[in-house]
Amino acid sequence: MKERPRQIFRVEAPIRTLAQRFVYLGLVAAAFALMLLGKADVLLVDRMRAHVTDAVAPILDFASRPVASAKEIVGEVHAIVALKSENDRLREDRARLLQWQAVARRLESENQALKGLLNFKPGPEASFLSARVIADAGGAFAHSIVLNIGERDGVENGQAVVTGEGLVGRVAIVGARSVRVLLITDLNSRIPVLVESTRTRAILAGNNTDQPRLIHLPPNARMPRGDRIVTSGHAGVFPPGIPIGVIAGVGDGGITVQPFAKRDALEYVRIVDYKLDGILRQPKKTHRERGTGR
Amino acid sequence: MKATFWQRLDLWARHLTPFGLTLTFVILSVVPMHVPGFARVAPLLALMAVYHWSVFYPRLLPVYAVFVIGILQDCLAGTALGVNALVLLVAFGIVLSQRRYLIGKSFFIVWLGFAIVAALAMAAGWALISVFSVTFVDGQALVFQYLVTLGLYPVICWFFLRWQQAFLSTE
Numbered sequence: 165m166k167e168r169p170r171q172i173f174r175v176e177a178p179i180r181t182l183a184q185r186f187v188y189l190g191l192v193a194a195a196f197a198l199m200l201l202g203k204a205d206v207l208l209v210d211r212m213r214a215h216v217t218d219a220v221a222p223i224l225d226f227a228s229r230p231v232a233s234a235k236e237i238v239g240e241v242h243a244i245v246a247l248k249s250e251n252d253r254l255r256e257d258r259a260r261l262l263q264w265q266a267v268a269r270r271l272e273s274e275n276q277a278l279k280g281l282l283n284f285k286p287g288p289e290a291s292f293l294s295a296r297v298i299a300d301a302g303g304a305f306a307h308s309i310v311l312n313i314g315e316r317d318g319v320e321n322g323q324a325v326v327t328g329e330g331l332v333g334r335v336a337i338v339g340a341r342s343v344r345v346l347l348i349t350d351l352n353s354r355i356p357v358l359v360e361s362t363r364t365r366a367i368l369a370g371n372n373t374d375q376p377r378l379i380h381l382p383p384n385a386r387m388p389r390g391d392r393i394v395t396s397g398h399a400g401v402f403p404p405g406i407p408i409g410v411i412a413g414v415g416d417g418g419i420t421v422q423p424f425a426k427r428d429a430l431e432y433v434r435i436v437d438y439k440l441d442g443i444l445r446q447p448k449k450t451h452r453e454r455g456t457g458r
Numbered sequence: 459m460k461a462t463f464w465q466r467l468d469l470w471a472r473h474l475t476p477f478g479l480t481l482t483f484v485i486l487s488v489v490p491m492h493v494p495g496f497a498r499v500a501p502l503l504a505l506m507a508v509y510h511w512s513v514f515y516p517r518l519l520p521v522y523a524v525f526v527i528g529i530l531q532d533c534l535a536g537t538a539l540g541v542n543a544l545v546l547l548v549a550f551g552i553v554l555s556q557r558r559y560l561i562g563k564s565f566f567i568v569w570l571g572f573a574i575v576a577a578l579a580m581a582a583g584w585a586l587i588s589v590f591s592v593t594f595v596d597g598q599a600l601v602f603q604y605l606v607t608l609g610l611y612p613v614i615c616w617f618f619l620r621w622q623q624a625f626l627s628t629e
Binding site for chain 1: 528
């Protein structure tokens with residue numbers, strides 16, 4: 165490859181390479197320093213991340229639309245092809261669900277009556293916000309998604325993110341117009357859960373694979389494969405009973421859980437505010453509260 | 459006078475395209491693809507771009523640009539800040555020190571070079587994440603990610619070479 169002689173390159177070559185090497189090593193050191201800073205001051209790094217994500221959010225919002233439309237078209241074609249079998253399946257489902265509906269009605273009235281007897285106080289009503297997924301960052305290093313709503317829509321740190329199927333994750337970083345959601349499969353995700361049938365408590369720990377594991381189980385706990393896992397409500401971040409997934413494998417590698425929410429199908433999600441206070445408030449908030457409290 | 463100004467502006471814009479393309483790749487890499495299982499094995503587009511430009515036009519992708527690209531990737535992908543920056547800097551450093559073995563060689567040598575550089579850079583990333591989170595991160599997804607990245611490189615390389623012919627060969 166021919167390099168054209170240029171005036172800027174009159175500077176002595178060895179000095180240039182030396183300077184370049186210094187810049188290179190300096191930047192490597194800077195990257196290490198940033199990693200350490202991320203450990204030491206999580207809030208600062210999160211805020212910086214939120215600003216960058218905010219800045220790119222409009223582009224991501226725009227870029228994610230054609231892919232979503234393409235997916236819709238493919239979905240339509242699939243639906244037309246599978247119309248007959250889908251119809252048969254739905255007929256069967258309907259017959260089965262009608263029976264369940266009868267059961268649910270009976271249980272509901274029974275429940276109402278019993279609540280009346282016990283003078284039961286219901287918890288606060290949950291409120292919903294819907295959002296579109298504009299980025300899905302995966303791979304082996306981290307599992308998170310970015311949503312196209314933010315602080316100005318009333319999202320707060322720690323709120324649950326769900327789909328119709330079950331829990332997706334929790335709000336981890338809130339920017340002005342973007343929200344980062346830590347998926348339940350991420351390495352840093354820890355959620356207190358229950359095995360629905362046996363009421364065994366455990367912690368669902370993400371490990372950057374598609375199937376998070378159950379840890380901190382009581383000794384000799386029975387873990388039947390296929391049992392549903394739901395949130396336990398301990399620690400006060402999520403309310404009890406949000407479905408998460410089913411036990412997929414019991415083996416030497418631990419107990420793995422197959423989540424209900426399909427990550428590749430995430431297009432719209434709901435952010436649910438259960439008015440719970442489990443997540444530590446950020447310092448900014450306490451400052452404001454102190455200001456208004458006087 | 460006017461012509462030279464526009465020519466310079468034109469040249470400047472052309473020279474900015476490797477950086478611009480790499481930034482676009484970083485953003486593309488986080489767009490949800492809605493393909494089952496894809497998110498786990500998504501190719502490392504930024505790594506391909508950094509490798510390619512540092513082999514063919516290192517002058518147009520200076521080291522601080524690589525750093526900025528890495529930080530942007532970290533911010534968007536939600537990885538620990540600095541990890542992707544280091545991965546890309548490692549790739550960049552290896553390529554620059556070994557560039558004379560790659561330049562002017564056949565495509566397969568360049569591809570082989572990418573295989574080695576990507577393996578080393580991703581191993582570095584894996585080690586960093588594992589140390590950072592004080593646990594052994596599952597390496598299976600990383601291996602698939604590596605294979606997908608490797609398999610996609612000829613396509614990206616073809617695209618970049620066409621781009622070079624169209625926009626950068628007039629120098």
